[in-house]
Amino acid sequence: xxxxxxxxxxxADSRITGAxxxxxxxxxxxxxxxxPIPLAAEFVCQPGELLALVGPSxxxxxxxxxxxxxxxxxxxxxxxxxxxxxxxxxxxxxxPPQRRQVGMVFQDYAxxxxxxxxxxxxxxxxxxxxxxRLAQAEQWLAKVRLDGLGKRYPNALSxxxxxxxxxxxxxxxxxxxxxxxxxxxxxxxxxxxxLQRELALLRQQIEIPIVLVTHDLEExxxxxxxxxxxxxxxxxxxxxPEALFSxxxxxxxxxxxxxxxxxxxxxxxxxxQRRLQWGETYLEVAEGLANLPLGETVAWYLPPSDIVLHRxxxxxxGERENPLAATVSEVVVLGGITSVSLRVNHGxxxxxxxxxxxxxxxxxxxxxxxxxxxLAAGIHLMPGHRVRADAHDKRK
Amino acid sequence: MDWSALSVSLRLAASxxxxxxxxxxxxGRALAYARFxxxxxxxxxxxxxxxxxPTVLGFYLLLSFGRxxxxxxxxxxxxxxxxxxxFTGILLxxxxxNLPFAVQPIQRAFEHVPHNLREAAWCSxxxxxxxxxxxxxxxxxxxxxSAAALTFAHTLGEFGVILMVxxxxxxxxxxxxxxxxxxxxxxxxxGAAQMSVLLLLVSFIxxxxxxxxxxxxxxxxx
Numbered sequence: 001x002x003x004x005x006x007x008x009x010x011x012a013d014s015r016i017t018g019a020x021x022x023x024x025x026x027x028x029x030x031x032x033x034x035x036p037i038p039l040a041a042e043f044v045c046q047p048g049e050l051l052a053l054v055g056p057s058x059x060x061x062x063x064x065x066x067x068x069x070x071x072x073x074x075x076x077x078x079x080x081x082x083x084x085x086x087x088x089x090x091x092x093x094x095x096p097p098q099r100r101q102v103g104m105v106f107q108d109y110a111x112x113x114x115x116x117x118x119x120x121x122x123x124x125x126x127x128x129x130x131x132x133r134l135a136q137a138e139q140w141l142a143k144v145r146l147d148g149l150g151k152r153y154p155n156a157l158s159x160x161x162x163x164x165x166x167x168x169x170x171x172x173x174x175x176x177x178x179x180x181x182x183x184x185x186x187x188x189x190x191x192x193x194x195l196q197r198e199l200a201l202l203r204q205q206i207e208i209p210i211v212l213v214t215h216d217l218e219e220x221x222x223x224x225x226x227x228x229x230x231x232x233x234x235x236x237x238x239x240x241p242e243a244l245f246s247x248x249x250x251x252x253x254x255x256x257x258x259x260x261x262x263x264x265x266x267x268x269x270x271x272x273q274r275r276l277q278w279g280e281t282y283l284e285v286a287e288g289l290a291n292l293p294l295g296e297t298v299a300w301y302l303p304p305s306d307i308v309l310h311r312x313x314x315x316x317x318g319e320r321e322n323p324l325a326a327t328v329s330e331v332v333v334l335g336g337i338t339s340v341s342l343r344v345n346h347g348x349x350x351x352x353x354x355x356x357x358x359x360x361x362x363x364x365x366x367x368x369x370x371x372x373x374x375l376a377a378g379i380h381l382m383p384g385h386r387v388r389a390d391a392h393d394k395r396k
Numbered sequence: 397m398d399w400s401a402l403s404v405s406l407r408l409a410a411s412x413x414x415x416x417x418x419x420x421x422x423x424g425r426a427l428a429y430a431r432f433x434x435x436x437x438x439x440x441x442x443x444x445x446x447x448x449x450p451t452v453l454g455f456y457l458l459l460s461f462g463r464x465x466x467x468x469x470x471x472x473x474x475x476x477x478x479x480x481x482x483f484t485g486i487l488l489x490x491x492x493x494n495l496p497f498a499v500q501p502i503q504r505a506f507e508h509v510p511h512n513l514r515e516a517a518w519c520s521x522x523x524x525x526x527x528x529x530x531x532x533x534x535x536x537x538x539x540x541x542s543a544a545a546l547t548f549a550h551t552l553g554e555f556g557v558i559l560m561v562x563x564x565x566x567x568x569x570x571x572x573x574x575x576x577x578x579x580x581x582x583x584x585x586x587g588a589a590q591m592s593v594l595l596l597l598v599s600f601i602x603x604x605x606x607x608x609x610x611x612x613x614x615x616x617x618x
Contacts, residue, residue: 103519110513111516112531123520123530127521169520173519173520
């Protein structure tokens with residue numbers, strides 16, 4: 001298993017074991033089982049870092065979160081946090097949720113309906129002497145900006161307020177890891193934006209690993225330091241959002257991240273130089289081409305930001321880099337952004353977004369022929385993968 | 397007015413509630429949360445007193461409480477006395493006859509406690525026992541109250557089972573309901589009417605109190 005060689009692709013195992021050595025206070029999870037919910041996932045999260053588990057529904061995100069909390073016990077695996085082993089299937093060791101010190105925000109918040117907001121937050125303060133609990137709970141209430149609402153029952157709070165109470169309750173326990181299960185899915189978009197902002201601010205005050213489960217890629221990109229992509233219970237890649245979006249480990253990861261511009265090319269030699277043959281074009285590639293055998297067909301990906309559209313009237317930067325003529329096949333205006341699809345001679349489609357005013361200025365209309373450059377540094381090779389065959393997970 | 401019958405009735409109803417409710421909490425919770433083979437059979441057995449004619453139930457209880465039957469002989473070995481025609485006997489019969497009235501409302505209430513509330517309690521550091529006391533019981537309290545009300549009122553009004561197992565021994569097994577029947581048989585309509593009104597009032601007040609208490613939950617009102 002793992003990702004042979006390619007740029008940002010990590011060999012999952014070595015990354016995890018390497019991380020464990022330097023870990024200390026972080027969270028380290030490795031889970032494997034064949035059924036009833038198939039799982040093969042590994043990820044790490046450093047203190048103060050926010051790791052987003054993303055993937056389509058049914059990819060095992062929530063099960064992994066529950067595994068960390070001790071609410072689910074997989075057949076094989078290991079969960080370690082802040083130097084303590086919480087779960088080790090080999091030693092048949094598993095701490096109950098009560099002894100794991102996790103702060104968990106449930107998807108529908110799971111506030112206790114018969115307790116007021118303040119009482120909800122007081123409940124996990126069992127580790128403090130009775131006299132301090134009320135003051136501590138009130139501090140938390142103020143921290144999530146709900147002062148004055150402590151006497152309300154959950155049914156008298158708005159969705160956003162409930163979420164804040166749930167967050168305060170999770171943090172009140174002084175947890176060693178904060179787990180957020182789709183915490184923004186049950187509120188309207190305006191509230192969601194505000195809560196996301198608050199979480200980003202709150203994060204700066206807490207020095208523990210935070211694991212966020214979400215199916216919203218934008219949310220993950222905006223909030224996370226690290227993203228772990230899951231598919232059918234398998235963790236495919238963990239990396240920073242930037243690295244992930246520019247260097248997905250496989251076409252499957254790219255697709256799960258809603259990336260387009262996935263193609264296949266063949267390694268060739270032209271005038272003594274390694275090139276990637278793509279249809280009738282010989283592409284210059286900045287990285288990774290030299291180690292590949294001639295004649296090999298590889299999947300490759302190009303981030304839309306590395307497609308440069310040349311203006312008709314004057315030459316632009318990078319014009320000499322992998323220049324290409326293509327026909328505009330689709331122009332979709334989505335407010336201020338226009339999504340443009342270009343058909344290259346041999347039939348593949350390049351897709352990228354540009355500002356709507358730029359699209360107008362360049363007279364991008366269906367059927368128009370335009371010149372673009374594919375920046376050599378952006379071309380990301382995925383050796384060992386084919387675009388088609390990879391539609392389904394083929395990892396062994 | 398047969399005051400000893402009233403006393404027997406109240407003692408019987410109160411004892412049935414006190415003994416049965418804790419059992420019903422345990423049983424109702426187990427049936428609500430656990431998944432096991434034969435759960436349906438278990439639920440059917442508990443619900444049986446609901447559909448059996450009281451005389452049929454009373455008849456089988458009378459048989460099994462006899463000194464030749466396993467239950468009766470076991471009891472006789474343990475305590476030296478029989479079960480039939482004693483207060484203990486009608487109490488035991490009343491516990492069995494009231495099983496569905498006590499278990500079912502509590503089981504439904506536990507079923508309506510979202511599972512993730514218990515998980516949230518565990519994640520808040522509460523032990524299973526603390527979770528039961530501080531989260532689950534407050535949430536199922538209305539179910540417990542209605543179980544208690546139903547059990548109490550049903551015991552006050554029970555006739556067939558008590559008559560079969562207990563007969564009508566003054567101060568021991570003659571409940572108010574049986575005393576009323578006796579009065580009517582003796583053409584003492586005035587005595588029967590007095591006791592009927594009393595039974596009606598006691599039942600009504602009990603139910604009113606219990607439902608009133610159960611309804612006082614600020615958090616449940618939207």
